[in-house]
Amino acid sequence: MEIQEKIAVRAAAAEQEIEKFLPEQKGYAGTLYEAMNYSVRAGGKRLRPILMASCHRLMGGDGKHLAPCMAAIEMIHTYSLVHDDLPAMDNDMLRRGKPTTHAAYGEAMAILAGDGLLNHAFTILGKELISCDEISMKHVARVIAILSEKAGIDGMIGGQTVDVESEKTGSLITKEKLDYIYEKKTACLLEAAMMCGGALAGATEEQLMELCRIAQKVGLAFQIQDDILDVTGDQEVLGKPIGSDEKNEKATYVTYEGIEKAKEDVSRLSEEACGLLDRLCRKDAAAQEEADFLKELFAYLTVRDH
């Protein structure tokens, strides 16, 4: 099976689990539930739940409490897109070829649906938490601590803030701020996905830090590759216009490091992530299988042409 196909199979499985945690309509707030479910069902690679489930198996987890955590992280990812697309932010009317949430339901409802999704993620985790036995409770508690921190102001929201502010000032962003945005806006939620999968499997603090480092490298490589493709990509393969960063006078990793160094860095980061993964991986067949999948996935996400 090609990696795209493997991802599609796992994405479909993840969607089936996530679907169970979508809110059921109650009371008079029907449009809110509709807008939330519309946003989550609008598609996407389901990368974060896939990473979470894979790292969970990699670390020997038995799947207990995994599904609600997969749903929670996908809802947090979705809310961040819904709010990012708002007129006051990126003002995007289309995402993956479909009307964005505010385009479909209006701005007020998109704000509320985003709030609803973020809050609902913690409602799902809170319900799971109080149904746990003592050992599981510690694992789910770790998930709540990790996910809330990585999605929060020192994580994803912080990165989004600096990104929004940089776009509004118009002046060239410094290399330090650029690194900050890549790390916080993209890598943090991948880190959370991999760490939460490990935490639910009872991984040690040290193992969680290793998973974090791996995700960080993958996230950074993914972002740099994005910048490279904007310069060298094939518009047909990419499905979007190239050269947009230069046109918008946007400083990127390529601006600061040059195209050759950028390409080298993507390869290096991707290899380093795979190396760390090998060192972390147990020697049994199930873990090896997950490690192989993850390495293919990392290669697909980093050294790519689309």
Added chain:
Amino acid sequence: MEIQEKIAVRAAAAEQEIEKFLPEQKGYAGTLYEAMNYSVRAGGKRLRPILMASCHRLMGGDGKHLAPCMAAIEMIHTYSLVHDDLPAMDNDMLRRGKPTTHAAYGEAMAILAGDGLLNHAFTILGKELISCDEISMKHVARVIAILSEKAGIDGMIGGQTVDVESEKTGSLITKEKLDYIYEKKTACLLEAAMMCGGALAGATEEQLMELCRIAQKVGLAFQIQDDILDVTGDQEVLGKPIGSDEKNEKATYVTYEGIEKAKEDVSRLSEEACGLLDRLCRKDAAAQEEADFLKELFAYLTVRDH
């Protein structure tokens, strides 16, 4: 001491605790932290943390893990105000005589600050959770479950959604929807405050349900009194124009029930809340003192002229 004075003393104490959990500036997202702290420091009665702390003592709690939970509920309350004030929602430029968050920091930053506050509430609770011993962990877990549910889509966000939708349609709201908004938008977070205080003190499920019922009655009475004051209030005492509901052709509790029945209901609900409180209260002096404070507070919030 007058009740206003008692509230002010307790509010100052609550603010001191909340202040410790405000985010410290890190990285490059300085404006985000500023906007969040601005919103929380903008004032208010700190009613929810006060209710939480009081119910905690009422149920025999020793104050363990209380401060982070007080901070969390105030941050959730604050985020809801920040998002409510946005141009796409109520479009308010002033709150308590100060510029609203979007008026001071722009719309994008207000959306992010609101997201940041909601998320930060759960970061605070998540950090507290993993630092707990086993018994405390169960109590804090209950807090997370209660707070996320009452603040969420079947709670506060649901109420806000129906309120926003009703205002946009222009047609008169039904009595059922009006009840739904009062219950969800206002009462739910008061319920959470009182229940979480009890949960941290190790209250039983039954006791939590009683606290919930009390808060529900107080919240409803508070809302009805608001409607009454809009008809009969003294503009000077109230500090805002009266007759705005009639002017805006807004159906209220008074529209449906008439002014006399509405006044009766406020008294009845307030008395019922106090009755339930007496039945719940332990007989020791500390609990009695809290019960007395709560009864004064309920009277102040419901049968009031301002």
